[in-house]
Each structure stands twice: as structure tokens, then as C-alpha cells.
Amino acid sequence: xxxxxxxxxxxxxxxxxxxxxxxxxxxxxxxxxxxxxxxxxxxxxxxxxxxxxxxxxxxxxxxxxxxxxxxxxxxxxxxxxxxxxxxxxxxxxxxxxxxxxxxxxxxxxxxx
Amino acid sequence: xxxxxxxxxxxxxxxxxxxxxxxxxxxxxxxxxxxxxxxxxxxxxxxxxxxxxxxxxxxxxxxxxxxxxxxxxxxxxxxxxxxxxxxxxxxxxxxxxxxxxxxxxxxxxxxxxxxx
Numbered sequence: 001x002x003x004x005x006x007x008x009x010x011x012x013x014x015x016x017x018x019x020x021x022x023x024x025x026x027x028x029x030x031x032x033x034x035x036x037x038x039x040x041x042x043x044x045x046x047x048x049x050x051x052x053x054x055x056x057x058x059x060x061x062x063x064x065x066x067x068x069x070x071x072x073x074x075x076x077x078x079x080x081x082x083x084x085x086x087x088x089x090x091x092x093x094x095x096x097x098x099x100x101x102x103x104x105x106x107x108x109x110x111x112x
Numbered sequence: 113x114x115x116x117x118x119x120x121x122x123x124x125x126x127x128x129x130x131x132x133x134x135x136x137x138x139x140x141x142x143x144x145x146x147x148x149x150x151x152x153x154x155x156x157x158x159x160x161x162x163x164x165x166x167x168x169x170x171x172x173x174x175x176x177x178x179x180x181x182x183x184x185x186x187x188x189x190x191x192x193x194x195x196x197x198x199x200x201x202x203x204x205x206x207x208x209x210x211x212x213x214x215x216x217x218x219x220x221x222x223x224x225x226x227x228x
Contacts, residue, residue: 043203043219090154102154
């Protein structure tokens with residue numbers, strides 16, 4: 001079945017440290033991939049998306065993600081984490097319009 | 113530009129009672145989605161509308177859940193009767209159809225339902 005997997009349930013990083021959140025996908029064709037962030041009590045906000053072309057995608061809030069076909073991955077990165085980045089992060093993927101599948105999320109805690 | 117609006121934000125009901133959630137999508141967005149999000153999990157699609165037509169309702173438990181989008185704008189999701197296991201956050205999202213596919217979805221804040 002087509003799916004998206006986020007291997008890490010919870011990650012803790014120190015403020016100012018770099019961040020990488022993992023996302024693996026399982027699709028026959030090249031999928032469309034997204035990263036969303038969800039703060040407590042809020043809906044999901046799109047950080048970035050990959051459709052085609054350049055495999056390094058820049059998003060909002062200083063985030064970027066790299067599509068790696070050989071590893072079936074679309075990991076989210078940020079060079080220096082801020083306390084306000086503490087939230088839950090969801091990777092989503094799909095091959096048809098409107099048929100996105102979401103991972104179970106990674107909760108990010110930022111230590112002072 | 114206003115985002116996706118949902119109401120109520122919170123709802124507490126007793127089991128076997130009916131409940132309804134309302135969603136107003138971003139103006140001009142023709143596609144509307146209802147998702148269920150359980151604690152610690154990602155959203156799961158319940159139903160997707162393109163204009164007023166439900167084009168994907170395969171995951172909607174039709175024995176107790178119903179939805180409508182009569183004029184192709186706002187939408188209502190109903191549960192009757194509610195069960196304890198329905199306690200979750202119900203998210204609404206909207207998008208503008210993209211010919212390339214994989215529309216970018218914009219989410220509302222959700223309705224947190226607690227069934228006692």
C-alpha cells in the first residue's frame with residue numbers, strides 16, 4: 001500500500017542546534033510530498049512541498065527538505081532551531097490530486 | 113484573506129447524541145476535505161468534495177457519519193449517534209484544484225470532539 005512513514009515519534013534538540021526530521025515514502029511512482037507543522041490546538045500549516053524538479057526544496061520559517069529517490073526519503077531540515085519551532089510535524093505524500101496520506105507525526109521539543 | 117473556518121472549536125456530548133461540525137473553506141477553493149485526527153496520529157481522510165460532489169467517501173463510516181456541501185461552498189459533517197470512539201479532532205481543509213495534481217491543502221483549526 002502507498003504510505004508515508006515517520007520513524008521518529010519524538011525528537012528533542014537544543015535551541016540553536018540543527019534539526020533533521022525523517023520521512024520515508026512507499027509509492028510506485030514519484031510522489032508529491034509535503035511537510036506540515038501543527039502547533040497545539042491549531043490546524044496544519046504547510047511548510048513546503050515537492051512536486052518535481054529541484055530535489056532541494058525551500059520552505060517557510062527557514063525549513064528545507066530534500067527528496068532522495070534512492071533512499072525513498074524526504075527529510076526535513078533546519079540549520080538552527082528556535083524555541084518557537086516546538087510543535088508536531090507531519091509528512092504527507094500522494095500520487096493523485098487530493099489523495100494525500102499523512103504520517104503519524106514527529107513531536108519536536110526544543111530545550112533552552 | 114480569511115483561512116478555513118470551523119465551528120465549533122470544542123464540543124462535548126454524551127454517547128448516542130448527535131453532533132454536527134461546520135466548515136467554511138477559503139473563498140474560491142473548489143475542493144473541500146474532512147479529516148479525522150486521533151491523538152498521536154496523522155489526519156485520516158473521511159471525505160473529499162469537488163464542488164458539491166463527494167468524489168471520495170470511501171473512508172466515511174456511513175452508518176453513522178454523513179456530510180453535505182449543498183452549494184459547493186461550506187460543508188457540514190454530522191455524526192448520529194456518536195460513540196465513545198468518535199472522540200477526536202475533526203479537521204476541515206480546502207484547496208484549489210491544480211491540473212498537475214496533489215493540490216496544496218489549507219487546514220482549519222479543527223473541532224475537538226469529546227464523547228462521554
